Amino acid sequence: MSVIFLLLIVSITVAALFLAAFIWNVKNGQYDDEAAAPLRMLFDDTAPAEKQTKDINNNPPSKSL
Amino acid sequence: MKVTAQPVAQCYHCGEDCTADQITYNNQSFCCQGCKTVYQILSKSDLCQYYQLNNNPGSAQRITVRKDKFSFLTDEKIQQQLISFKDDEQTHVTFYLPQIHCSSCLWLLEHLHKLNADIISSRVDFGKKEIDLVFNHQNTSLRSVAELLTSIGYEPYISLQNLQKAKPVIERSLIYQLGIAGFCFANIMLMSFPEYLGLDDAEKNLQQLFRYANMALALPVLLYCSLPFYTSAWGSLTHRYLNIDAPIALAILMTFGRSAYEVLSNTGSGYFDSMSGIVFFMLAGRALQEKTYRQLSFERDYAAYFPIAVTVLKNNQTIETALPDLKAGDTIIIHHGELIPADGLLTRGEAMIDYSFVTGESLPVVKEMGELLYAGGKQTGGVLELLVMKEVAQSYLTKLWNNTDKQTTQSYSFINAISRYFTWIVFGIAAVAALYWSFYDSSKAWNVVTTILIVACPCALLLSNTFTNGHVLRIFSRNKLYLRNAQVIEELATANHLVFDKTGTLTSSEKQDIAFTGKYLTDEEITCIAALAAQSNHPLSKELVKWLNRKEYFSVSNFNELPGKGIRGIIDQHIIAIGSDEFVTGEKINTHTGSVLYISIDGDTKGYFSIRNHYRPALLAQIKRLQKQYNISVLSGDNEYERKTLQLAIGKKAGLFFGQQPHDKLNYIQLQQKKGDRVVMIGDGLNDAGALKQSNAGIAITAGTNNFTPASDAILEADQLQNLPAFLKLAKANKKIILASFIFSILYNIIGLTFAVQGVLSPLIAAILMPASSISIILFTYAATVLYARLIRLK
Structure with a gap:
């Protein structure tokens, strides 16, 4: 019987993780621009070591001026 | 002496025909200096992959951007409104770049750091045509970033709207x-x-x-x-x-x-x-129903059209001034291609004002010194000086815009x-049941009442409503009609009066009807005329070149242009003049309305080309047919010249009104609404903005979704206008489909309920039936809308 308790907890936890991932994605704006993402991944990056900061993937911080 | 006739090559940068002065650089041909410059910048920084991803990915650079155009970006106040974040090192800013259209654009714009190392990151939002930039403001400035974008052919579009609204x-x-x-x-x-x-x-x-x-x-x-x-x-x-x-x-x-x-x-x-x-x-x-079209805006007001700053002339010094700070009595300078932001008197310069934003009329108007220029026009000639008569918010058009408070006749869906x-009804049944059971078995009353309320929940109605609306909106958008929200479907379905604007709506703003009247012209003469016309940037000459469609061009010597009058030049040893009757023949002989180009070769007047707006023929026939079900009106700002032809084309019953000012259009719609009509206004341009807003459903016509449209309930691409009757039919069918699926689901409920009452239905079956009934309603609405759309030949 106790195995069902375990199963229940595991299954809901896994589902909750997917839900959290989904909400995180939406919040990060991954679904905002559906046109650019499929194009962007096709570009060859011939450039040597590109300068990038963490800000590239995150939304710009909210207006603070 | 015949001069070289060159075959037409395509510009390596923008793909346009290299007509007048082709430039060759690095074995590539370019149509203009602008395109070549962009190529030079890119090849210097090893960014030529731009040209490999797509053929001719650029946009034409023929019109050069004024050198100081972005000097207003050094203004601290304007800067603060534009940037979204700033700390000690970095500035974050978002620019709207209407030129973004292909993967090359995406690639180039995300490699901006190769052109300017102080740009830390650049990320394109393709749908919105925006670029999010992060740059180090200690080494570079907002202005130089904007100028960098401009130099590679992506000029940021910065309008007054950026100043007014928070994102x-x-x-x-x-x-x-x-x-x-x-x-x-x-x-x-x-x-x-x-x-x-x-x-x-x-x-x-x-x-x-x-x-x-x-x-x-x-x-x-x-x-x-x-x-x-x-x-x-x-x-x-x-x-x-x-x-x-x-x-x-x-x-x-x-x-x-x-x-x-x-x-x-x-x-x-x-x-x-x-x-x-x-x-x-x-x-x-x-x-599904509230899916938004990200690239479109239904809320645009005049601010989206107007520049953010203007050059003010004070004590012989030019000062960039934010538009809201402009005062009556200021003298402003309007450069070529700039919009007149406030009503003002022309004090210097040759004004050739393109009012296509305002009226939909694509041919510019010549204004003399001392004349009042209304805000909204675009200068197509040289530099102007203007004495501002009214502040921006008080100008004729903007006032019209701000004053229209739509009297919302509370329209319940x-x-x-x-x-x-x-x-x-449900409350009634529940009350009766509660009363009944409280007499017989009061312990059951609570159960019965809750059951009735749960079962009779109009969820099915809401489901069929939202899903049907969602499907209809989707079909509309596939046919390039974009609605602001689902309520507009109902407004379209209940309308009984269609009001059309003429210029730009019934007529096409892209195509002109050109006809030549006069003496016979040899093929060579026509080629010479085309060559001369190709030298001018005047819209009429451009139309003429397009229409003459010559594959080769002679070179022109002694070219000379009198703005607003005409052009003259020597081609193949002939003196050719194109222009107004006065310019070409020396006397005023024109009795024609519309635009006319006189031609003379070696002083001999050959005749004239008349250029008129081209009616969309399919649309006129459709309107004639729509008369059986709708009242039709046409409102035009033009004179009555075309009344007869138009009346003939769209039928006798249609009301035609000419010489309509923007506020006349608005008043006309108000009047019809007072009579009890439900009005759909179809128009383009700022002069229809008031009417579009006032009508029950305003449809703005646009040549492409890249263009700006005034605030409206719907945006329709111009080439789909002939589908208007089908759109109206589908909007009407929408209601029937919702009702049918609602009845369908009520039957479902009644059958389920009778089984449940008898105790025949097992809980498992009931548990499966519940989502199944919802899904079947969803499928029904989908099938019904798609089949009906096919029936009336929509995509």
């Missing part, structure tokens, strides 16, 4: 609610199955666990996912009417209350699965009308 926050709560409802619904279904399939007595403690887990999972649905229904229901109650969300909110609360009671008192398992399922489906329908009656 809208993207509303994502519906998506979160939908995701959480889906999660809860699926898990509740999973944990309800043991109950339906039957459990051994030995496993009763498990049953308890499942029931409490279901209740826990239903809580987020009740408290978070159902919020839109509560707020909408509460909103309607405070306005003293019942909308469809009121009974639904009641049913959700009722179902949860009863289910919680059953679980806590250990008398049953409740209906958590039905509750969360129905909330999930209803939210899905809402999400028919869905809300149905649900109102429906709710009272």
Whole structure:
């Protein structure tokens, strides 16, 4: 019987993780621009070591001026 | 002496024909200096992959951007409005780049750091045509970033709107609610199955666990996912009417209350699965219906057209001034291609004003010194000086825009009308049942009342409504009609009066009808005329070149242009002049209305080309047919010259009104509405803006969704105008499909209820039927809309 308790907890936890991932994605704006993402991944990056900061993937911080 | 006739090559940068002066650089041909310069910049920085991803990815650079155009970006106040974030090192800014159109653009714009190392990151939002830039402001400035973008052919579009409005926050709560409802619904279904399939007595403690887990999972649905229904229901109650969300909110609360009671008192398992399922489906329908078109804006006002700053001349010094700070009495300088931001008197320069933003008329108007120029026109000639007469907000057009407060004749949606009656009937039945059972068996009264309220919940109505609307909106958008929201479908369906603008709507602003009247012209003479006309940037000459369509060009010597009058030059040893009657023949002989280009060769007047707006022929025939069902009016700012031809083309019953000023159009629509008509206005340009706003449904016509359209309820691409009757038909069918699927679902409920009352239906079957009935309604609405759209030949 106790195995069902375990199963229940595991299954809901896994589902909750997917839900959290989904909400995180939406919040990060991954679904905002559906046109650019499929194009962007096709570009060859011939450039040597590109300068990038963490800000590239995150939304710009909210207006603070 | 015949000069070289060159074959036409395509510009390596923008793909346009290299006509007059072809430039060759690095074995590539370019149509103009601008395109070549962009190529030089890119090849220097090793960014030529831009040209390999797509052929001719650039946009034409023939019109050079004024050197100081972005000097206003050094103004601290303007800067603060534009940038979204700034710290000690970095500045974040978002620019709108209307030129973005292909993967090359994306690639180049995301490699900006190769051109300027101080640009830390650049990210393109393709749908919105925006670029998010992060740059180090200690080494570079906002102005130089904007100028860098301009130098590679992506000039940022910065308008007055950037100054006025805070950026809208993207509303994502519906998506979160939908995701959480889906999660809860699926898990509740999973944990309800043991109950339906039957459990051994030995496993009763498990049953308890499942029931409490279901209740826990239903809580987020009740408290978070159902919020839109509560707020909408509460909103309607405070306005003293019942909308469809009121009974639904009641049913959700009722179902949860009863289910919680059953679980806590250990008398049953409740209906958590039905509750969360129905909330999930209803939210899905809402999400479908409220799909927004990201690249479009229905809220644009004049601010989106107007520049953010203008050059003011003070004590012989030019000062860039933010537009709201402009005062009457200031002298402003308008350069070529700039918009006149405020009504003013022309004090210096040759004005050739293109009012196409305002009137839809694509041919520019010549204005003399001392004349009043209205805001909204675009200067196509040289530099002008203007004495501002009225502030921006007080100018004729902007005032018209701000003054229109649409008298919203409280239009209840028919869905809300149905649900109102429906709710009272359900309440009546519940009250009668409660009364009946309180006499016979008062312990059952509570059960019966809750059951009635749960079963009679108009969820099916809301489902069929939102899903049908969603499908219709989708079909419309596939046919390039974009509606602001679902309410517009109903406005289109109930309309009985169609009002059209003439210029730019009935006529095409891209195509002109050109005809030559006069003496016979040899082929060579025509080629010479084309060569001369190609030298000028005047819109009429451009139209003429396009229409003459010559594949080769002679070179022109002694070219000379008198702005607003005409052009003259020597080609193949002939002196050719093109222009107004006065310019070419020396006397005023023109009795013609519309635009006319006189031609003379070696002093011999050959005749004239008349250029008139081209009617969309398919549309006129459609309008004639629509007369059986609708009142038709045409409002035009032009004179009566074309009344006869137009009346003949669209039928006798149509009302034609000429010489209509923007406020006349607005008043006309108001008048019709007072008579009880429901008006659909179809127009383009700022002069229709007031009318578009006032009408029950305003459809703005645009040549491409890249272009700006005035605030309206719908945006339609011009080449789809002939589909208007089909659109109206589909909008009408929308209501019928909703009603049919509603009746369908009521039958479902009645059949299910009778079985349930008799006790024939097993709980398992019931649990499967509940989502199945919702899904079948969804499928029915889909099939019905798609089939009907096919029937009336929409995509």
